[in-house]
Amino acid sequence: MLDSQPGTLMLTDCIQTCRQNTSCQSINYETGLCVLFSSNADAMPGALTTSQFPVFTLYVQKNCLRITVGANTVCNRAWSFERVQGYELETLAKRRRRVANRQACEELCLGEREFTCRSVNFNNVTGDCRLSDMDRHTMAGTGAFKPSSSSDYMENNCVDDPVKLCEFQKLEGRILKTVDSVFQDVSTIDDCRQLCLTAPYRCHSFDYADTGENVCRLSHHALATLTNIQEPYLEIAGAATYELSSCYNVTIDCRSGDMVAKIRTSKIFNGKIYAKGSPNSCVNDVTASLDFELRMAYNDIECNVRKDGQGRYSNDIILQHHDRIITSADLGLSVHCQYDLGNKSVSNQVDLEITGDIIPVLSEEAVVEGPNVVMRVTTKDGVDVPSAQVGDSLDLRFEIVDKNSPYEIFVRDLVALDGVDSNEILLIDDRGCPTDPSIMGVIDKSAESSKILLSAFDAFKFPSSDKVQFRALVSPCLPSCEPVKCDVADYTGDVRLLDSYGRKRRALSRERRDANSEEVLVVQTIEIVDRFNPPPAADLSDSVMELEKERNHYSFINDFKHGGNSSLTEVFIKEKLSGSSCINTLGLIIAGALFLAAQLVIIVAWTYIWQRKRRAKQQDNMTMVDVAVNNLHQLYNPSNAGYSRRL
Structure with missing residues (x-):
């Protein structure tokens, strides 16, 4: 033993003392005690023994490793390796x-x-x-x-572990018996946490104010590294050790057509990373990895990258550990990309020699900005509708805002989503043709302007949501867009070739489509409600009156009303007031029986009246025939003195 230094609260100070002493080969360290030795365990292997309970001792041995990079040593930490025999x-x-x-x-x-x-x-x-x-x-x-x-x-x-986004797990009722560093007069627990993240070694746990007021203690140990140490913790009620769970370094690679979020973690990751609004379509499943990424194209409908302004894009991503559910251990991140879209001058020293006569011509140059396109849901008259009922006749309108723009547009990859990313349907495919003409028609030019494209449809909704979101890719073209020929079946089943203003391109899967900087993603949302919207219980009387008005519009129901079929009226009222389309089975049977009985009574009464009228009519006809025959007899009777005069 060279020296013993009680009161040493920093393992790094003990190591530095040994470094500066050429005779020192190793040290023993416990919190508050540093012991220096002139020999080491390699020279005297029998001298190294397991530390005794109730505390554990850290043994540090001086090594001279022959690895350098340039003029700098490989490791600038307090020690290079931790050895477990x-x-x-x-x-x-x-x-x-x-x-x-x-x-x-x-x-x-x-x-x-x-x-x-x-x-x-x-x-x-x-x-x-x-x-x-x-x-x-x-x-x-x-x-x-x-x-x-x-x-x-x-x-x-x-x-170098990630230290930017770190999570600590709280272990209640215990603190380490031996730690690497003790700091006094630390104001807050957050300051103690920051000391751990910036320590000159890989700090994995800390405790605060458990051994004294404003005392912060750090250690490179955690539960995962204490399996070989007997009873490393001191049990104290109300105390707590904060153990580093995981850290994440996030970098964003802003490319010409997409943004790539790259994640590096300190703990092996099993789970998935996905765009917040599209957990099923824009996702990367990760298995046992420390480095992974998520690629999000700017014009990819599935990833839903937002355009926050000129040259600014953003999105929210989720790091989810469980495959099906989100837990408190998961992490949400907001990523951004910003581009400098100012004018740039690019020069290249290439000698372009021109020989022969040059004929000057009149030329003109102009810089034309890309069109600003909006998508709207309107009535047939062009009036915007924020909400509609199922079956309403509507138009999906794509319009260039600047009426003087030289561009025209075409549309492809139009999808409708229910807002929760569980249901979606493709309305216009990647060629620009409707997938189901009964839901969405072809895209055609408006009669009022070639800058406007229209597609007629009847309002529809998804079972799980009242919100229907439309997303489409719109591309500009100069001077005009050529329509694509689509095979569309009409109501008779005949297939016709119709023009639709979509882009002619080879069909590719959504995962393999290349990003196109000219295309614009447009989004619009509309609320669609069902036709049947039951009134609240407070409006029962109004519902009855409304039902009576509705009944007067139909002649056959009106007949039942005059015929005294009150049971049928009661069934209708009950269904209206209950707010449900389901009718009790017994009530349905009774209503059906009463309905048939009423029908039978009406038929019998009508038959009886008709038969009486028929017999009376036959009697009248016979009387009229008898009178007519009698008159004819009188007309042709030769004894009638008036015959010749009448003739």
């Missing part, structure tokens, strides 16, 4: 070599450039050195860290 991490090795000793295995890990080496397993018998891109923290909870009598597990402390 008699343990190994069971994981797939990224690289495997046979080396002479443990130090050579550590040098291989620090010198690795093809992947991030986070840990090594060294077999003291065979000299087998296995390099891995995982460690105890990234594989926490998997049970991969296990005893192995002939192996040493060494964890690289020089790797």
Whole structure:
């Protein structure tokens, strides 16, 4: 033993003292005590023993590793490796070599450039050195860290973990017996948390104000790294240790046609990353990975990237750990891309030599801005409708705002969604043709302007929502757009070729469509309600009066009303007032029986009256015949003196 320094509250101070002393080869450290030695465990292996309960001791050994990058050392942390004797991490090795000793295995890990080496397993018998891109923290909870009598597990402390978006898990009623750093006069728990994230080692836990007022204690240990230590925690009611759960570094790659969110995490991730509004269509399933990404094209309907202004785009993404549900462990992020759309001058030193006579011609140049296109849901008269009833005759109108724009437009990939991304239907395909003419007709030019395209449809809705959202891709063309020929079946079933102003292009799957910077995504939402809208219970009397008015509009119901069929009226009223289309089975049977009985009474009465009228008419006809015959007899009687005069 060289020296003993009680009152040392920082492991880093103890290590620095040994570094500055050429005779120091190793140290023992407990919170508040630093002991320096002139020998190490490699020279005296029998001298290294397991620390005794009730505290645990950290043993630190000086090593001189021969790995550098340029003029800088590879590791600028307080120590390079943490060694656990008699343990190994069971994981797939990224690289495997046979080396002479443990130090050579550590040098291989620090010198690795093809992947991030986070840990090594060294077999003291065979000299087998296995390099891995995982460690105890990234594989926490998997049970991969296990005893192995002939192996040493060494964890690289020089790797750069993500520290931007970090989550801490609270462990109630316990604090560590030995910690790496003790800070006093720390104002808040957030300041203590920040000290952990910026520590000169990989800090994985902290506690605050449990051992004294405004005292902050940090440690590189966590539950995943304490399996080989006997009773590392001190049980104290009301105390708490905050353990680092996971951290995320998020970077955004803003490209010409899309934005790519790249995520790097400190803990192995199993789950998915998706756009908030489109969890089923714009998603990347992730399995056992520390690095993953989500690509979101600007004109991709599925990813729903928002255009916040000129050259500014944004979207919300979700990191979800569970495959089906969102939990408190999940993370929501808002990502943005902004482009400088100012005029740029680009020059290239290329000599373009022109020989021969040059004939000057009159030329003119002009810069034409892309059209601003809006999509509206209107009546046949062009009036905007925020809401409608199922079956209303409407138009979907695509219109260039600037009437003097030289562009025309065409439309493709028109879809209708129910607002919750569970249901959607394709109305206009990628060629610009309607998929079902009974729902949405062809896209045609308006009679009032070639800058306006119309598609007629009857209002419809989804079962799960009253909101119907339309999304479409609109592309400009100069000077005019050529229509595409669509095979459309009419109401008779005959197929006709009709013009539709959609783009002629080879059909591709949605996942393989290339981004086109000229295309514009337009979105419009309308509220569609059912025809049957039951009134509230407070309006029962009004409902009865309304029903009576409705009954007077139909002659056959009016006949029943005069015929005294009150049971049928009662059934109708009950259905109207109940707010349900379902009628009680017994009531339905009774109503049907009364209806048939009323029909029978009416038929019998009508038959009886008709028969009486018929007999009376026959009697009258016979009387008239008798009179007519009698008159004829008198007319042709020769004894009638007036015959010749009448003739």
